[in-house]
Amino acid sequence: xxxxxxxxxxxxxxxxxxxxxxxxxxxxxxxxxxxxxxxxxxxxxxxxxxxxxxxxxxxxxxxxxxxxxxxxxxxxxxxxxxxxxxxxxxxxxxxxxxxxxxxxxxxxxxxxxxxxxxxxxxxxxxxxxxxxxxxxxxxxxxxxxxxxxxxxxxxxxxxxxxxxxxxxxxxxxxxxxxxxxxxxxxxxxxxxxxxxxxxxxxxxxxxxxxxxxxxxxxxxxxxxxxxxxxxxxxxxxxxxxxxxxxxxxxxxxxxxxxxxxxxxxxxxxxxxxxxxxxxxxxxxxxxxxxxxxxxx
Ligand code: GDP
Ligand code: MG
Numbered sequence: 001x002x003x004x005x006x007x008x009x010x011x012x013x014x015x016x017x018x019x020x021x022x023x024x025x026x027x028x029x030x031x032x033x034x035x036x037x038x039x040x041x042x043x044x045x046x047x048x049x050x051x052x053x054x055x056x057x058x059x060x061x062x063x064x065x066x067x068x069x070x071x072x073x074x075x076x077x078x079x080x081x082x083x084x085x086x087x088x089x090x091x092x093x094x095x096x097x098x099x100x101x102x103x104x105x106x107x108x109x110x111x112x113x114x115x116x117x118x119x120x121x122x123x124x125x126x127x128x129x130x131x132x133x134x135x136x137x138x139x140x141x142x143x144x145x146x147x148x149x150x151x152x153x154x155x156x157x158x159x160x161x162x163x164x165x166x167x168x169x170x171x172x173x174x175x176x177x178x179x180x181x182x183x184x185x186x187x188x189x190x191x192x193x194x195x196x197x198x199x200x201x202x203x204x205x206x207x208x209x210x211x212x213x214x215x216x217x218x219x220x221x222x223x224x225x226x227x228x229x230x231x232x233x234x235x236x237x238x239x240x241x242x243x244x245x246x247x248x249x250x251x252x253x254x255x256x257x258x259x260x261x262x263x264x265x266x267x268x269x270x271x272x273x274x275x276x277x278x279x280x281x282x283x284x285x286x287x288x289x290x291x292x293x294x295x296x
Contacts, residue, residue, distance in 0.1 A: 003054040008089030015103040023155035034199035098137040117148035126154040191230035
C-alpha cells in the first residue's frame with residue numbers, strides 16, 4: 001500500500017550572508033542557488049525540490065527584504081519576499097551562531113503576520129569556538145518567538161542538515177506531489193547556466209561591481225557532444241566594462257574558465273563558452289524591463 005503523500009513549500013528567510021543558498025544547495029546536492037561572501041547575490045526566487053520517498057519538500061530561497069524602497073528592483077523583491085512567507089507551509093528563519101542582529105530583528109518582524117510553523121536555524125555552528133554559548137543563546141531566542149523548533153547546524157559542513165529535513169517533513173501537509181520525483185528545480189537549464197556565470201562574475205569582481213549585473217544567454221547549441229554557449233554579461237556603465245574584462249582580458253578569461261567547469265557538471269557534457277561584456281543603461285530602474293528579464 002502506498003504511504004500517504006506529503007508535499008509543501010518551505011521558505012528560507014534571513015538577512016543576507018547567513019547561509020541560505022548554501023543550505024539549499026546542500027539539501028539538493030547540487031548547486032542551484034548561487035552563493036558568495038558578498039550579500040544580495042540571490043536575486044530571484046529559486047525553487048529547490050527534494051523528493052524523498054512519500055515526501056516532496058519544495059524549498060524557496062528568497063532574496064529577502066530590502067530597506068531601500070526606491071528602486072523598482074527593491075520594491076519587486078520586497079513584494080516577492082512577503083508573498084513567499086504568506087504562502088509557505090513551513091518557514092526556516094536562519095540566523096548565525098551566536099548573534100542576533102538588528103537586521104535579524106527586522107526579518108523576524110515580518111513573521112508576526114504568518115500562521116505556519118517557523119523553525120529557527122542557527123547556522124555556522126562550525127565557527128563557534130565555545131559551544132557552551134549555544135544553549136543560553138537558544139534560551140534567549142525562545143523568548144523572541146514561538147518557534148516550532150530550533151536547530152543549530154552548519155550548512156557548509158552539512159552538520160544536522162538531514163535532521164532538519166526530517167523535522168521539515170513532519171510539518172508538511174498531506175497532498176499529492178507537484179513535481180516529478182527527479183526534478184530538482186523549476187528553473188530552466190538556460191537560467192541555471194546564466195546564474196553560474198553571474199556567480200563567477202560576482203566572485204571575480206568582489207566589491208567592485210554592483211549586484212545589478214545580469215547575464216543573458218544568447219544561444220545554446222549542442223553539436224557532436226559539445227555544448228556551444230554564448231552569453232552577454234550586462235553591466236550598467238561603460239566604466240564597469242574594464243572591471244569585468246580585466247587587464248588584457250585576464251579576468252574575463254578566469255570567469256569563463258570557472259563558469260565552464262560548473263556548467264559542464266550541470267549539463268554533463270563538454271562546453272565551449274563565449275562571453276561578451278556590454279552596457280545596458282539604467283535597467284534596474286525600469287520595472288517593466290525587470291519583469292521581463294526576471295524569471296518567474
Ligand atoms: P545567503 O546570502 O544567506 O544565501 O548566504 P550564502 O549561502 O551565499 O553564504 C554566505 C557565506 O557564508 C558564503 O561565503 C558561505 O560559504 C558561508 N557559509 C554558509 N554556511 C556556512 C556554515 O555553515 N559555516 C561557515 N563557516 N560558513 C558558511
Ligand atoms: Mg543567497
